[in-house]
Amino acid sequence: DAGVIQSPRHEVTEMGQEVTLRCKPISGHNSLFWYRQTMMRGLELLIYFNNNVPIDDSGMPEDRFSAKMPNASFSTLKIQPSEPRDSAVYFCASSLGRRAQNTEAFFGQGTRLTVV
Amino acid sequence: DAKTTQPTSMDCAEGRAANLPCNHSTISGNEYVYWYRQIHSQGPQYIIHGLKNNETNEMASLIITEDRKSSTLILPHATLRDTAVYYCIVVSGTYKYIFGTGTRLKVLA
Numbered sequence: 441d442a443g444v445i446q447s448p449r450h451e452v453t454e455m456g457q458e459v460t461l462r463c464k465p466i467s468g469h470n471s472l473f474w475y476r477q478t479m480m481r482g483l484e485l486l487i488y489f490n491n492n493v494p495i496d497d498s499g500m501p502e503d504r505f506s507a508k509m510p511n512a513s514f515s516t517l518k519i520q521p522s523e524p525r526d527s528a529v530y531f532c533a534s535s536l537g538r539r540a541q542n543t544e545a546f547f548g549q550g551t552r553l554t555v556v
Numbered sequence: 557d558a559k560t561t562q563p564t565s566m567d568c569a570e571g572r573a574a575n576l577p578c579n580h581s582t583i584s585g586n587e588y589v590y591w592y593r594q595i596h597s598q599g600p601q602y603i604i605h606g607l608k609n610n611e612t613n614e615m616a617s618l619i620i621t622e623d624r625k626s627s628t629l630i631l632p633h634a635t636l637r638d639t640a641v642y643y644c645i646v647v648s649g650t651y652k653y654i655f656g657t658g659t660r661l662k663v664l665a
Contacts, residue, residue, distance in 0.1 A: 483655035531599050547599030
């Protein structure tokens with residue numbers, strides 16, 4: 441398996457533009473996570489899906505952020521409109537099973553987003 | 557989920573064992589201890605996890621104290637490629653992996 445695949449690897453956009461980040465989880469995994477990493481705040485959990493259903497989106501910063509998982513093999517994180525403070529590395533991760541106990545999460549390589 | 561405390565940074569000589577401590581004094585009976593590492597802004601990489609017993613795999617060993625209030629990750633023969641930020645995470649029956657600030661390990665030639 442190729443692991444968790446994220447695209448694009450780098451994205452530079454102007455403030456106010458819509459940004460869509462994409463993630464393909466590992467085949468057979470039914471839990472998917474989106475994280476954001478900045479120097480100031482570290483790794484933050486944004487949203488968690490189980491069996492394609494959003495279970496907890498309490499980490500999503502504000503209404504400008506939305507995430508979808510239309511099927512088991514694809515998820516998107518959208519920012520509209522984007523702002524400079526959204527600049528960060530966004531990671532997608534997947535794991536087998538709903539419960540975090542005894543099941544590790546596998547992370548993608550991340551998307552480095554720069555909003556100018 | 558229980559909070560963890562780790563030293564901010566550590567150095568280790570290449571070829572020597574790296575021992576990374578983690579304090580999780582508020583851990584409860586059903587919570588696992590997980591270790592991840594992040595190399596130079598790559599995605600975090602799973603290392604090892606355990607509940608009560610010591611664990612070993614091809615990457616590392618995990619020593620958990622009998623009272624489970626602390627643990628130590630051991631990299632038996634550290635190499636330059638082990639330079640990374642190491643995160644100790646306590647996970648209950650929820651889905652959340654909450655990352656703290658971790659320990660920045662620098663392996664010196």
